[in-house]
Amino acid sequence: MSALRRLSPLLWLGPAVALIGVAVLWPVVVMVQSSFQAIGGEGFVAGYNGTANFRHLFDEPDFVSVLQRTLLWVVVVVVVTMLISLALAQLFHQRFPGRTVTRWALIIPWAASVMMTALIFRWALDPNVGVINVILHHLGVVKQLGSGQADWLGNPTSALAWMMAVAVFVSLPFTTYAILSGLQGIPDDVYEAAAIDGATSWKAYLAVTMPLLRPAILVATLINVINVFNSFPIIWEMTRGGPGYDTATSTIFMVDLKQGDVGESAAMSVINFLLVIVIVVVYLATTRWKEQVDR
Amino acid sequence: MNKKIASRFSGGVALAAAAALALAGCSSSSGGSSSAGGGTTTLKLVVADYGTGPANASATYWNGIVTAFEKAHPTIKVTVTSIPWTNFDQQVQTMIQNKQYPDVTEGDYFSNYAKDGLLYSAADVLSDPANLLPAFKTQGTYSGTQYGMPFTTSSRTLFYNKKLFAQAGIAAAPQTWADVQADAAKIKKLGKVGFGLPLGAEEAQAESLLWMLGDGGGYQTGGKYTINSPANVSAFTFLKGLVSAGDTEPNPGTVNRTDLWKQFAEGTVGMINGSPALIPIIQSAHVLTDSDWTSVPIAGKAGPLTTTLGVCDNVAAFKSNGHQAQIKEFLDFAYQDKYQLAFDKEYDLLPATTSATKALASDSVFSPFLTALPNSVQYPSDTSWANVKTKVQQTIGTAVTGTPGTVLSQLEQAAMSAS
Numbered sequence: 106m107s108a109l110r111r112l113s114p115l116l117w118l119g120p121a122v123a124l125i126g127v128a129v130l131w132p133v134v135v136m137v138q139s140s141f142q143a144i145g146g147e148g149f150v151a152g153y154n155g156t157a158n159f160r161h162l163f164d165e166p167d168f169v170s171v172l173q174r175t176l177l178w179v180v181v182v183v184v185v186t187m188l189i190s191l192a193l194a195q196l197f198h199q200r201f202p203g204r205t206v207t208r209w210a211l212i213i214p215w216a217a218s219v220m221m222t223a224l225i226f227r228w229a230l231d232p233n234v235g236v237i238n239v240i241l242h243h244l245g246v247v248k249q250l251g252s253g254q255a256d257w258l259g260n261p262t263s264a265l266a267w268m269m270a271v272a273v274f275v276s277l278p279f280t281t282y283a284i285l286s287g288l289q290g291i292p293d294d295v296y297e298a299a300a301i302d303g304a305t306s307w308k309a310y311l312a313v314t315m316p317l318l319r320p321a322i323l324v325a326t327l328i329n330v331i332n333v334f335n336s337f338p339i340i341w342e343m344t345r346g347g348p349g350y351d352t353a354t355s356t357i358f359m360v361d362l363k364q365g366d367v368g369e370s371a372a373m374s375v376i377n378f379l380l381v382i383v384i385v386v387v388y389l390a391t392t393r394w395k396e397q398v399d400r
Numbered sequence: 401m402n403k404k405i406a407s408r409f410s411g412g413v414a415l416a417a418a419a420a421l422a423l424a425g426c427s428s429s430s431g432g433s434s435s436a437g438g439g440t441t442t443l444k445l446v447v448a449d450y451g452t453g454p455a456n457a458s459a460t461y462w463n464g465i466v467t468a469f470e471k472a473h474p475t476i477k478v479t480v481t482s483i484p485w486t487n488f489d490q491q492v493q494t495m496i497q498n499k500q501y502p503d504v505t506e507g508d509y510f511s512n513y514a515k516d517g518l519l520y521s522a523a524d525v526l527s528d529p530a531n532l533l534p535a536f537k538t539q540g541t542y543s544g545t546q547y548g549m550p551f552t553t554s555s556r557t558l559f560y561n562k563k564l565f566a567q568a569g570i571a572a573a574p575q576t577w578a579d580v581q582a583d584a585a586k587i588k589k590l591g592k593v594g595f596g597l598p599l600g601a602e603e604a605q606a607e608s609l610l611w612m613l614g615d616g617g618g619y620q621t622g623g624k625y626t627i628n629s630p631a632n633v634s635a636f637t638f639l640k641g642l643v644s645a646g647d648t649e650p651n652p653g654t655v656n657r658t659d660l661w662k663q664f665a666e667g668t669v670g671m672i673n674g675s676p677a678l679i680p681i682i683q684s685a686h687v688l689t690d691s692d693w694t695s696v697p698i699a700g701k702a703g704p705l706t707t708t709l710g711v712c713d714n715v716a717a718f719k720s721n722g723h724q725a726q727i728k729e730f731l732d733f734a735y736q737d738k739y740q741l742a743f744d745k746e747y748d749l750l751p752a753t754t755s756a757t758k759a760l761a762s763d764s765v766f767s768p769f770l771t772a773l774p775n776s777v778q779y780p781s782d783t784s785w786a787n788v789k790t791k792v793q794q795t796i797g798t799a800v801t802g803t804p805g806t807v808l809s810q811l812e813q814a815a816m817s818a819s
Contacts, residue, residue, distance in 0.1 A: 148497030259651025348653035
């Protein structure tokens with residue numbers, strides 16, 4: 106009886122463990138296995154391929170620039186998202202008429218399908234008839250519709266900037282809510298104490314709010330990094346990574362490789378996976394998250 | 401923070417890590433089954449959509465055939481899935497990678513499917529395979545047996561807007577690259593796009609080949625990839641000059657054929673290479689009348705091309721579900737002349753069977769295209785083409801903004817290592 110009793114936690118843990126095993130760990134195993142096999146475009150395994158997939162991948166002329174772009178993409182999108190969200194959360198923490206409505210409205214970019222959002226932006230940026238271009242044309246910013254200047258998504262630099270803006274747009278709701286809930290967890294009396302000590306509101310923000318918000322910022326950043334790193338629909342719908350691979354991140358590159366060579370594509374996934382882990386570990390180490398949460 | 405919250409928090413981190421695992425190891429799959437119950441067989445038909453909108457969607461054409469077919473064959477059901485051309489190759493590839501095989505596809509066919517033993521041969525699933533146009537036999541053939549069955553064909557010509565030409569004071573049709581350059585510059589002065597050059601991922605391999613042919617180049621010479629040949633480099637160097645002079649639309653490497661054809665139909669593009677499929681787009685836009693545009697042979701370096709790109713879209717029949725008899729019933733039905741002609745009327749394409757071609761030979765619009773078909777140039781037919789084509793589609797457009805030689809030599813290397 107007591108032996109059975111000791112096993113009873115398994116009953117509760119079992120389903121969750123099984124789910125993680127089947128839905129998370131097993132695909133990872135298959136991914137790593139595939140990266141060492143010769144698999145053509147039709148998905149047939151033609152045997153062990155050694156490290157050839159990886160060598161192929163590293164020899165791709167665009168490999169290094171794709172990785173660099175991926176890092177730039179993650180850093181810019183996450184940093185900008187965090188900064189705007191901090192300000193937005195502060196705003197939504199204030200009492201003002203219509204706060205409930207505006208808080209609800211913030212959900213919209215989150216609730217809408219990312220693919221639809223990306224498509225809408227692509228259409229709005231059409232060089233001839235896109236609504237953004239038409240407005241910019243009326244304002245005199247875009248000199249001529251249909252020109253190279255109006256073709257935002259045709260030029261790799263401006264295309265990347267616009268896609269980053271869309272990525273920030275869809276990341277804001279989650280991040281803002283995460284920080285907002287952190288703000289609501291800070292008791293009022295610490296602000297009273299700060300006021301008595303003569304702190305200005307900016308000083309109070311830096312010395313009281315920020316340190317107490319760190320756990321919330323930490324989680325929000327972490328989830329954003331992972332999300333943005335693997336972000337696929339925005340780039341796929343807006344430029345497909347083109348021209349060439351000039352706006353492709355590693356996820357787009359992986360999908361494109363998959364059409365011709367599943368093995369090499371799996372090798373790209375493995376590199377992607379390792380990169381995410383490295384970034385997360387470095388981030389956790391530099392922010393000393395254990396001290397943060399154990400305090 | 402107390403211990404209880406801390407443990408809940410680290411649970412959150414674990415969850416985030418698990419999410420990372422799940423996202424990184426993500427794989428796609430989609431449902432789809434063909435069941436046999438009560439003596440009824442369901443065939444899964446996957447077709448490319450040639451339509452320009454809901455009014456002429458290919459699903460409508462196929463549903464018409466299917467309705468008539470099911471009436472005549474009560475024990476066979478056919479489900480039609482239609483996929484836009486831009487995604488067709490990728491979605492079919494994904495179905496195959498995931499082992500969710502269709503029974504019949506109509507669109508692109510690749511010989512690697514035949515190589516992997518996935519397909520029935522033409523003789524397996526057609527009562528009269530000899531009726532398929534012989535000109536396209538090589539393309540559908542893998543090691544001596546025909547697997548790809550042409551369903552519709554087309555050839556390419558150079559379309560130009562006569563109205564814009566008159567406004568720009570150009571009297572003659574463009575015949576050489578120099579003509580194209582001079583005419584495009586004049587049309588550009590009218591504030592329009594001189595030459596529409598769709599080198600975006602949708603069909604860059606077709607547009608590129610038309611220019612390669614202009615100086616006697618192509619993807620292959622004697623069955624070997626020669627993408628970086630001097631002729632091809634000269635073609636792309638010419639295009640680069642055209643692009644940098646602003647005589648094309650901006651950033652051709654990101655512009656797709658579908659979008660540019662629509663712009664030609666709107667009257668904002670002077671010249672563009674097109675197939676008969678452009679005609680219904682022009683007509684449905686109601687901007688250009690029939691006398692406002694015309695089409696001539698593709699311009700080459702020294703003169704108009706005597707050969708052109710002949711494209712056929714193929715039917716392929718997949719073995720995996722074992723529906724050979726039912727597929728044969730269906731294909732024999734669908735290949736009837738009346739359906740061939742209906743398809744060609746709907747999309748201004750050309751038939752792919754000898755009997756249907758004979759029925760069309762007297763047609764004034766189609767006969768010039770038909771006579772050009774037998775000596776048309778086609779895409780490579782070897783098993784590496786599927787892979788090479790993807791790379792060409794994605795990157796060849798950068799040759800007109802970067803260094804043509806570098807881009808073409810990278811493509812040639814990729815093609816060599818794939819074959």
